[in-house]
Amino acid sequence: MNQSPNPTVVITGASSGIGRALAFEFAARGYKLGLTARRMEVLEKVREEIRAAHPSSVQRIELQRLDVDATEAVGPALHALFAALGGVDIVVVNAGINNPTFIGKGHLAKEAKIIQTNVIGAIATVDAAVEHFLTRGGGQIVGISSLASLQGIPGQGAYCASKAAISMYLDSARVELRSKNVSVTKILPGFILTDIAPNMHKYPFVVAADKAAREIVTLIERRVRVGIVPSFPWRWLRPLFGHIPDWVWAKMM
Numbered sequence: 165m166n167q168s169p170n171p172t173v174v175i176t177g178a179s180s181g182i183g184r185a186l187a188f189e190f191a192a193r194g195y196k197l198g199l200t201a202r203r204m205e206v207l208e209k210v211r212e213e214i215r216a217a218h219p220s221s222v223q224r225i226e227l228q229r230l231d232v233d234a235t236e237a238v239g240p241a242l243h244a245l246f247a248a249l250g251g252v253d254i255v256v257v258n259a260g261i262n263n264p265t266f267i268g269k270g271h272l273a274k275e276a277k278i279i280q281t282n283v284i285g286a287i288a289t290v291d292a293a294v295e296h297f298l299t300r301g302g303g304q305i306v307g308i309s310s311l312a313s314l315q316g317i318p319g320q321g322a323y324c325a326s327k328a329a330i331s332m333y334l335d336s337a338r339v340e341l342r343s344k345n346v347s348v349t350k351i352l353p354g355f356i357l358t359d360i361a362p363n364m365h366k367y368p369f370v371v372a373a374d375k376a377a378r379e380i381v382t383l384i385e386r387r388v389r390v391g392i393v394p395s396f397p398w399r400w401l402r403p404l405f406g407h408i409p410d411w412v413w414a415k416m417m
């Protein structure tokens with residue numbers, strides 16, 4: 165399916181961080197936008213700011229409240245948004261959380277919440293998007309996974325497991341949907357300066373969310389299978405992931 169000259173993109177978790185920055189970048193490139201998150205008042209503000217920043221290129225911006233933890237409600241909420249936009253070309257599965265969790269320390273509920281949001285919430289989003297694309301004749305799923313999907317990190321067991329799980333789900337989806345004109349792009353960010361964790365500025369090679377968003381949207385437009393962001397230095401360091409000695413990671417704890 166050929167995309168329209170002003171394609172439409174839906175972004176989950178668009179109220180802050182990477183999702184918000186993606187919304188600005190897509191708007192600058194003339195896309196129509198569907199933005200979702202739980203905090204509607206913040207989404208309203210994001211919409212106002214995008215309109216003020218890009219008065220000439222902004223096409224249309226629809227908002228939809230979406231809590232991806234309410235699994236049964238994800239499909240109906242997204243289908244309502246797809247209908248309001250008159251059809252959607254790209255869905256960016258971005259909503260996610262991270263919290264330090266330590267094994268054997270009574271953190272099971274925190275761990276279950278991370279799996280619920282980052283895995284079940286993301287799968288529910290992919291499911292609704294693909295249902296829409298299959299009736300429409302095609303589309304593109306973009307999953308925001310993480311470099312943490314490739315390497316176990318102390319204090320991040322549930323988060324790493326959640327990102328490894330959604331990465332594998334996206335890989336399966338890519339193969340399964342190949343003949344259905346639905347492409348799947350998996351993005352593996354390194355460290356991006358957002359509210360997802362305290363002291364993000366102290367992490368190695370951290371970049372601002374708007375810089376990451378520029379790279380991510382370019383990768384989406386190229387319909388890459390896997391994109392690493394920021395590309396420097398992580399693309400070159402990626403082969404080391406999974407092979408870094410345990411004592412190096414243990415020291416970072």
Ligand SMILES: NC(=O)c1ccc[n+]([C@@H]2O[C@H](COP(=O)([O-])OP(=O)(O)OC[C@H]3O[C@@H](n4cnc5c(N)ncnc54)[C@H](OP(=O)(O)O)[C@@H]3O)[C@@H](O)[C@H]2O)c1
Nearest residue numbers: 177179180181182201202203231232259260355356358360
């Ligand atoms: N920042 C990094 O270094 C980094 C690295 C690798 C991967 N990532 C991934 O990038 C994605 C975005 O993270 P970020 O860094 O931009 O974090 P962020 O600034 O905390 O943004 C997270 C977004 O997800 C939404 N969200 C959280 N729980 C939700 C729920 N239950 N239902 C619906 N929306 C929910 C939040 O909106 P509301 O609170 O308004 O609902 C917010 O818009 C995540 O999947 C994260 O794992 C980030």
